[in-house]
Amino acid sequence: MTASNRSRFLAQGNVYLPHIMVIEKIIDETPGVRTFHFNFKDEKLRDEFSFESGQFGEYSVFGVGEATFCISSSPTRRDHLEFTLQRVGKVTNALHRLGVGAEIGFRGPYGNSFPLDLLQGKNLVFVGGGIGLAPLRSLIWNVLDNRDKYNDIHIIYGARSPADLCFKYDLDAWGNNETVNMVTTVDRGDESWKGREGFVPQVLEQVAPSAENAIAIVCGPPIMIRFTFPVLEKLGFRPEQMVTTLEKRMKCGIGKCGRCNIGNIYVCRDGPVFTYAQIKSFISSEY
Amino acid sequence: MNSNNKIQQKLRHEAGALLEQNKVDLIIGFEPGSLKFTTTPLITRDKGDLDRLVINPFIVNNLAVFLPDIKGPDLKGPKLKGRVAIVAKGCDGRSIVSLIQDNKVRRDNLVILGIPCPGMIELRKVEKLTGKDRDELDDIIREGDKVVITVDGKASEFPISDVLFDNCLGCEFPTPQDYDILLGEPTAPFAERSAGQARILKGISPQERWEFWRREFRRCIRCYACRNICPSCFCQRCFVEESEPQWLMPVPRWQENLMFQAIRTIHLAGRCSDCGECERSCPVNIPLRSLTREMYDLVDELFHFKAGMAKDAPPLMTHYEQEEAKDLIR
Amino acid sequence: MNHKKINKKDLGNLLHQWSKDYTIFVPSNEGDTAQMGLWDGSDTGFLDWYRNTAKPPKANFLPPVEEMFRFQKGKEGHSIKLPSQEHQQLIFGIRPCDGRSLAILDNIFTDAYQDPYYLPRREGAVLVGLGCLKPYDTCFCTSLGISPGESNDVDLMLTDTGDEFLIEEISDKGKQLMELTAGLEDATEDDTARASEAKGKAHDKVTRKIDTQHLSHKLLSTFEDETYWEKVAAKCIACGICTFLCPTCHCFDISDEMVKKEGARFRCWDSCAFPLYTKMPMENPREEKWQRVRQKVCHKFEFYPMAFDVIACTGCGRCIRLCPVNWDICQTLGQLPG
Numbered sequence: 001m002t003a004s005n006r007s008r009f010l011a012q013g014n015v016y017l018p019h020i021m022v023i024e025k026i027i028d029e030t031p032g033v034r035t036f037h038f039n040f041k042d043e044k045l046r047d048e049f050s051f052e053s054g055q056f057g058e059y060s061v062f063g064v065g066e067a068t069f070c071i072s073s074s075p076t077r078r079d080h081l082e083f084t085l086q087r088v089g090k091v092t093n094a095l096h097r098l099g100v101g102a103e104i105g106f107r108g109p110y111g112n113s114f115p116l117d118l119l120q121g122k123n124l125v126f127v128g129g130g131i132g133l134a135p136l137r138s139l140i141w142n143v144l145d146n147r148d149k150y151n152d153i154h155i156i157y158g159a160r161s162p163a164d165l166c167f168k169y170d171l172d173a174w175g176n177n178e179t180v181n182m183v184t185t186v187d188r189g190d191e192s193w194k195g196r197e198g199f200v201p202q203v204l205e206q207v208a209p210s211a212e213n214a215i216a217i218v219c220g221p222p223i224m225i226r227f228t229f230p231v232l233e234k235l236g237f238r239p240e241q242m243v244t245t246l247e248k249r250m251k252c253g254i255g256k257c258g259r260c261n262i263g264n265i266y267v268c269r270d271g272p273v274f275t276y277a278q279i280k281s282f283i284s285s286e287y
Numbered sequence: 288m289n290s291n292n293k294i295q296q297k298l299r300h301e302a303g304a305l306l307e308q309n310k311v312d313l314i315i316g317f318e319p320g321s322l323k324f325t326t327t328p329l330i331t332r333d334k335g336d337l338d339r340l341v342i343n344p345f346i347v348n349n350l351a352v353f354l355p356d357i358k359g360p361d362l363k364g365p366k367l368k369g370r371v372a373i374v375a376k377g378c379d380g381r382s383i384v385s386l387i388q389d390n391k392v393r394r395d396n397l398v399i400l401g402i403p404c405p406g407m408i409e410l411r412k413v414e415k416l417t418g419k420d421r422d423e424l425d426d427i428i429r430e431g432d433k434v435v436i437t438v439d440g441k442a443s444e445f446p447i448s449d450v451l452f453d454n455c456l457g458c459e460f461p462t463p464q465d466y467d468i469l470l471g472e473p474t475a476p477f478a479e480r481s482a483g484q485a486r487i488l489k490g491i492s493p494q495e496r497w498e499f500w501r502r503e504f505r506r507c508i509r510c511y512a513c514r515n516i517c518p519s520c521f522c523q524r525c526f527v528e529e530s531e532p533q534w535l536m537p538v539p540r541w542q543e544n545l546m547f548q549a550i551r552t553i554h555l556a557g558r559c560s561d562c563g564e565c566e567r568s569c570p571v572n573i574p575l576r577s578l579t580r581e582m583y584d585l586v587d588e589l590f591h592f593k594a595g596m597a598k599d600a601p602p603l604m605t606h607y608e609q610e611e612a613k614d615l616i617r
Numbered sequence: 618m619n620h621k622k623i624n625k626k627d628l629g630n631l632l633h634q635w636s637k638d639y640t641i642f643v644p645s646n647e648g649d650t651a652q653m654g655l656w657d658g659s660d661t662g663f664l665d666w667y668r669n670t671a672k673p674p675k676a677n678f679l680p681p682v683e684e685m686f687r688f689q690k691g692k693e694g695h696s697i698k699l700p701s702q703e704h705q706q707l708i709f710g711i712r713p714c715d716g717r718s719l720a721i722l723d724n725i726f727t728d729a730y731q732d733p734y735y736l737p738r739r740e741g742a743v744l745v746g747l748g749c750l751k752p753y754d755t756c757f758c759t760s761l762g763i764s765p766g767e768s769n770d771v772d773l774m775l776t777d778t779g780d781e782f783l784i785e786e787i788s789d790k791g792k793q794l795m796e797l798t799a800g801l802e803d804a805t806e807d808d809t810a811r812a813s814e815a816k817g818k819a820h821d822k823v824t825r826k827i828d829t830q831h832l833s834h835k836l837l838s839t840f841e842d843e844t845y846w847e848k849v850a851a852k853c854i855a856c857g858i859c860t861f862l863c864p865t866c867h868c869f870d871i872s873d874e875m876v877k878k879e880g881a882r883f884r885c886w887d888s889c890a891f892p893l894y895t896k897m898p899m900e901n902p903r904e905e906k907w908q909r910v911r912q913k914v915c916h917k918f919e920f921y922p923m924a925f926d927v928i929a930c931t932g933c934g935r936c937i938r939l940c941p942v943n944w945d946i947c948q949t950l951g952q953l954p955g
Contacts, residue, residue, distance in 0.1 A: 014733040016685055016871075016882075020695050041694065060882075062688050062695055063875025088898035090530040103694050222900060249897050251871045254730040257887070258868030259894050261912075262902075264920035269729060283840060283919070286902040320943040322754060327943035328852040348942060352854065356906075411649075420668065422754035506648055508672075508681050508886065510857035516941050528893050537872055538682040538885045568941035570671060570858050571650040 015254060018060055018105025019045060023098060024080055029166040030159075033131055034096060035072065035084040038104065051075055052116075053138040054245055054273045057108025058253045059083060060091070061098065067091035068250040070272075071109060072134040074141035084134040084166065110253040111272050114139045114243065118215060123152040125209045127228055129200050129220025130159050133166050135245050135272075136219050140174070147179060154209045158185040158200040162193045183207055201227040204235075211236035218244045222287075229276055239277035246272050246279075246287055262287045294470045295342045298374065298400060301468050305372045306334050311398050312369025315353055317346040324410055324427055328353065332369075340374075342470070344408040344429045347452075349562040350374060351382035351518035355391045370396045376404035378454070380463025381560035381595025382518040388595075388602045389558070391521050401466030403474035406447065406455035408434065409567070413450050417443075448477070454563035454576060456481050464596055488577050500545050506571040507544035509537075513565035513575055514551060519558035519594075526550060552578045556586050557603025560594045620804035621784040621795065628661045628782070632709060634798060639707035639743060642677060644670055653677050653708050667710060668751055671939065673864035674708055674715045675722060678738045681861075682885040685734065685871070690878040705741040712749045714758045714931040716770035718864030719744070724925045725867050734884075743794055746771035746787070748812075750819045755934030757825040757947060763931060765823060766816030776812040783812040827950050829918075829928060835953040836919045842954070843907065849949050850910035852942050857888035859936035859944070860913065865929045868894070889913050914949060 025037035040046045051071055060066040067089070073082035087096045098104065114135075124143060128136045143150050155174055159165045165184065175182040185196040185203045196203060200220065209216075216237055218228050225244055232242050248260035248267045255269035263283030265271070279287055298316065305311045318329035318339040326345050329336060330353060350373055357371055375383055380401060386392045408429065410421050417424065417438050425437040427450075434447050448456060455461075457480050462473040488496050511527075514520040526534050527547050534550075535543050552559075561583050565575040586592050592603050600606075623631055632641050636658070644667040645654030652672035687698045723739065726732035749765035752758070758765055768774055772791030775782040783804050786792045795801070839845055860866040870887035874880050887894055889912050895903045903909050921929035930946075937945050 014686075014699065015730045016733065016884075017697060017699070020697075060873070062690065063873050063880040065873040066871055066882075086898075090533065093531065105695075247897070248902070249895050251869070251887075255728060256725055256730070256732060256867065257870070258889065258916075259887070261916070261920065263915075264923040283837065283915075285841070286908070321937070321945040321948055322943065325943050327945075330851040353852075420753070503648060506650055508857070508861050510861045510888070511891075512854070512856035512858050512941055515854040515856040536874055536883075537870060538874075538883045540682060564941070568856070568858075570862060570939045572648050 016107065016252070018058070018066075018107045021081075021104050021106045023100055023102050023104065026098075026100060029084065029131075029168075030164050032087045033084060033166055034087075035082055035167075036095070036098075036104075037073075037080045037082050038106070039080045041103065046078075051081075051109035052113035053142045054113035054135055055109035055111050056253070056268075056272060057083070057106050057110065058250075059095070060105035061094040062103075062105060064094040065091045066105070066251070067095075068253060070135040070138065070245070072138055074138050074145065076142050076145035084131060086131050108253065111268055112270070114142075114217065114245075114273055116142070118243075119143070119217075120149045121151065121213075123154075123210065123212070123214040124150055125154045125214055125216040126156065127200060127204055127216060127218045127220070127232075128155070128157045129224040130164060131166055132220030132224070133157055133170075134219075136217060137167055137170060139217065140170075144174075144177065144180070151213065152181070152209075153179065154181045154183070154207065156183045156185070156200060156204050156207055158187065158198075158203060160187045162186050162190055162195075181207075181209075199227070200224050201231045204228060205231050208235055211238075211241065214241060216242050218242060222247075232276075239280055240275055242276035244274060244276065244279070246274060248272075290471065291342050291344075294402065295340065297470050298342060299337050299340050301400060301470070302337050302340060302372055303334055305398055306332070306337070310370070311372040313357065313371045314340075314373075315350045315371060316340045316374040316400070317342070317348070317350075320345075322421070323424065324408075324413075324421055342374075342402060344406075344427075345410075346374070346376070346402075347407050347564075347567060349376075349379045349382055349516070349518055349560075349564045351379050351386060352516060352564075354383065354386055354397075354518070355521040357392075370398070372398040372400055374400045374402060375463050375466065376402050376407075377458060377461040377463055378404075378560045378562035379518075380465060381460065381593075382562060384465050384595035384598045385519060385558050385560065385602075386521065387598045388600060389521070394598060398468070399463060399466040401463035401469040403462040403469065403471045404455070404458070405429075405461065405474055406451040406458070406477070408450050409452040411572075412452075416445060416449060448479075452563050452567070453481075454561050454566075454580070457561070457580075459593070460596075465598060488581070501541055503573045504541040504544040504548070507539055507541070507548075507573060508571060509539040509544060509547070510570060512568040512570065513548070516564045516568040517555070517559075518562075518564075519555050519560075520551065522554075526554075548573075548575065548578060552582050555579060556582055557590070557592055558594050559583050620786075620809055621801040622778070622781045622804040622808050623784060623801055624781050625661075625664065625777075627800070628664070629659055630800065631798070632656060632661070633658070634800070635707050635743075635794070638705065638797075640704040642706055642708045644710050653711070656709070663710070667747075668753060669712050669715070669749070669933065669935075671862060671935065673718065673862060673933070673935065674711055675718060675864050675867070677706060677708060678719065678735050678742070679722070679867060679869070679886075682883055683734060685882045685884055687879065687881045689880075702737060703741075705743075706738070707743040707745060709745045710747040711744050711771060712933070713746060713763050713765055713768035713770070714749070714756070714933040715864050716744055716746055716768045717761075717763055717931045718933070720770045721865045721921075721925075721927060721929050721931070722867055724927075728924075743773075743790060744771040746774040747782075748774065748776040748816060748819060750777055750815055750822075752819065752823050753934055753938060754825065755937040756823050756932060757827055757934065758932035759820060759823040760825075760827045760829060761928055761930060761932045764816065764820045766812075766819040776815055778808055778811040778815060781808065783808050823932075825932075825934070825947060827932075827947050831955075832918050832928075832950065832953075833922065835955045836915055838955045839953050840911070840915065845954065846907040846911045849952075850907040853890075853906060853910055853944050854942055855890045855892075855906050855909065856941070857886075857890055858939050858941065859946075860888040860890055861886050862935045862939055864931060864933055864935070865917070889916070914946070918950065 020041040027035040056070040072084040251257040260267040317326040320327040641656035642653040644663040651670040726735040917929040
């Protein structure tokens with residue numbers, strides 16, 4: 001959203017040139033999902049760089065290629081950056097093979113961000129599924145680090161099974177935070193699972209957070225998003241009160257390579273964060 | 288031409304009857320194109336469209352390419368599904384048989400409307416012959432072994448062999464091998480068959496060949512028209528699109544372009560009916576038949592196998608016979 | 618305005634003069650395929666056969682494949698090296714439709730982020746237009762506000778007046794080039810009149826038309842009509858010809874190569890006709906062919922105009938001329954319901 005600091009950072013020459021980053025820490029979230037803590041190799045850039053929750057970058061393994069992920073850490077925590085990815089293809093497999101100290105390429109931040117102005121003073125309902133918690137998590141920490149600017153906070157997060165829950169350390173922290181209403185659910189539990197069972201949209205309906213002065217921020221697999229919007233509508237949320245972030249195949253990240261469009265909207269340039277009201281106004285239902 | 292008119296009439300009649308009697312759901316044939324001397328595939332379930340069906344010396348496409356996309360009546364899928372009546376020249380017919388062999392289409396879902404093919408006119412040859420572009424020509428009329436081309440009101444006569452596609456000149460089986468209805472009388476191959484340009488690489492040194500292909504494939508833009516127009520390239524996902532492992536870089540450099548085409552050609556062993564569509568479609572005029580025809584002849588030589596001749600035979604490359612070993616494994 | 622002229626026989630000399638400051642590209646035939654290729658320093662025989670190139674001039678600015686940068690893995694980690702800048706190019710003989718196409722591409726490559734490969738080439742290039750007096754039967758540029766004999770998108774514009782070319786200065790860059798060019802004659806009023814006549818005739822030769830007036834509305838109202846698009850797309854073989862050879866299509870892919878410790882990142886043309894273009898691990902928003910055909914048509918005639926207020930089609934007709942199944946964009950647009 002605020003383009004000025006971003007453009008200053010990006011104005012330094014060739015926009016396709018990646019910065020060299022160093023992996024500082026690797027966390028196994030689930031069997032196929034890892035979080036990487038990374039930092040600019042050039043220490044000068046660490047201070048110059050800024051981003052906002054919801055923005056994404058193009059990450060590369062040199063010689064293998066680039067892939068698109070959001071920045072999953074919060075801009076309020078500056079000592080390193082994080083991104084989280086599932087092993088699904090060539091680049092993600094190569095990333096998963098890297099160890100601490102390895103170098104990767106990074107360019108960004110790209111895209112818009114979650115509308116903090118709109119969220120301030122509101123009750124926030126975070127609805128996340130699986131690895132979809134990654135962009136939400138950046139925002140949640142952002143909000144919690146400025147807790148007094150926001151009202152009630154609900155977090156409803158689910159995954160297929162207990163083993164598929166990402167960011168368990170965050171889930172614990174939020175669960176222990178008295179100012180947060182945290183609900184974790186799994187589609188199907190196992191013997192040791194003592195928590196809730198059920199799909200995220202169903203659990204959301206049971207928890208039934210009030211739509212009054214509230215904004216819902218939703219991110220998860222497309223199927224979850226599609227089922228969550230109607231539930232929110234049932235709970236009284238208007239499309240303007242629902243925010244999500246969309247995922248599309250991207251290459252350039254800057255509105256030139258073509259593929260991430262939904263009608264006349266380019267997810268990389270105009271998004272990835274949209275309100276449901278905006279999505280409903282899209283020409284195409286290819287989201 | 289008269290015989291074409293008769294065949295065309297019969298085709299429209301038969302196609303109409305097939306739709307009317309609910310014997311097929313879909314007709315695949317040709318209709319006049321939007322440009323002079325072109326036709327375009329007509330894929331329709333509407334009887335009202337059938338009076339646009341044409342047969343002329345420009346029905347170049349191998350319509351078998353559409354068959355693997357069409358789901359049988361028992362399969363869920365896109366709207367393009369059902370039993371199909373398809374217009375097929377000799378080479379198209381062999382492609383259809385080849386698809387049946389590969390289980391890409393079921394014979395009992397098909398009604399093959401066979402066309403004995405006297406050869407198709409290659410516009411590039413006409414353009415070269417006259418020094419004019421297609422849109423500057425007034426008329427091209429085939430009269431038996433002759434073709435009359437009119438430019439600026441002036442008609443000139445040429446032997447038909449001057450303007451037919453090379454693969455037509457070299458065609459062994461102009462009449463479809465398998466059909467339900469044959470429109471017209473079976474026709475014989477050309478008396479003086481020749482593989483034309485396809486053999487230009489015979490007898491030249493490997494270095495010269497390498498140089499030749501390097502030059503040719505520098506032009507390739509990897510539009511994949513050669514692959515997508517080819518009925519035998521029916522893979523759901525082409526090897527060239529695999530990323531793990533990535534067999535080839537997706538960039539159009541001549542090395543990768545040549546490698547793509549070489550592998551494609553190998554995949555066509557025993558499937559290619561030498562319809563010539565790859566070469567015709569190439570927007571940068573790479574003589575692709577020089578590869579595919581070479582493979583066609585090799586297959587014949589090594590395995591005594593010609594693609595698309597027997598629908599009940601197994602596909603060449605999935606089938607192994609003991610006696611093949613002595614030649615191939617040394 | 619003060620126009621110049623040059624005898625056709627002297628064109629070689631003129632190009633030679635320009636070649637001191639520019640790398641000259643002219644219509645050239647490589648394996649029967651016309652493109653804007655390096656001038657060999659003498660031949661102007663293209664004047665006899667040239668109508669338009671098959672490969673559009675966008676290839677001179679957004680090449681089918683280019684190395685974005687090289688990288689190396691050493692003891693100190695990765696280092697990146699940019700390719701050296703290319704020579705300034707002068708493209709001789711560009712047609713008005715293709716001149717417009719570059720203006721359309723400029724929008725993309727300057728929007729939000731400046732493209733560091735396309736733009737320097739574009740800024741360094743001189744476009745010498747050549748009026749198109751013999752348009753193809755596939756051309757429909759006049760429906761898109763282009764006249765085959767005229768262009769404001771080039772730097773200099775030439776018109777064939779018989780034995781000579783009339784030379785008009787269009788841009789400042791063109792004016793500067795003319796000031797440095799020796800050996801040109803001043804054109805007479807008679808020359809200018811002959812050129813105008815030729816331009817008018819050329820305009821009338823473009824008989825193929827599309828109606829752009831209600832196009833946007835029709836495309837919007839037909840957008841969700843799956844049956845229509847399925848029918849339209851049925852015979853398309855989903856190859857990349859119409860997009861790769863479209864002078865305004867700009868989509869690209871980015872990929873890496875590494876041999877031992879050295880490698881490069883490439884960008885190359887990509888096409889919305891290919892299913893892989895939008896494929897994600899779990900789903901593909903444009904898996905079906907009809908969705909991809911719809912995207913191609915709507916991008917040019919609906920989405921792009923929404924962003925930049927101009928249709929992303931110049932009516933050059935390449936997609937029609939080169940299509941192996943005669944899929945004709947004009948028919949598709951003409952048959953849109955509504």
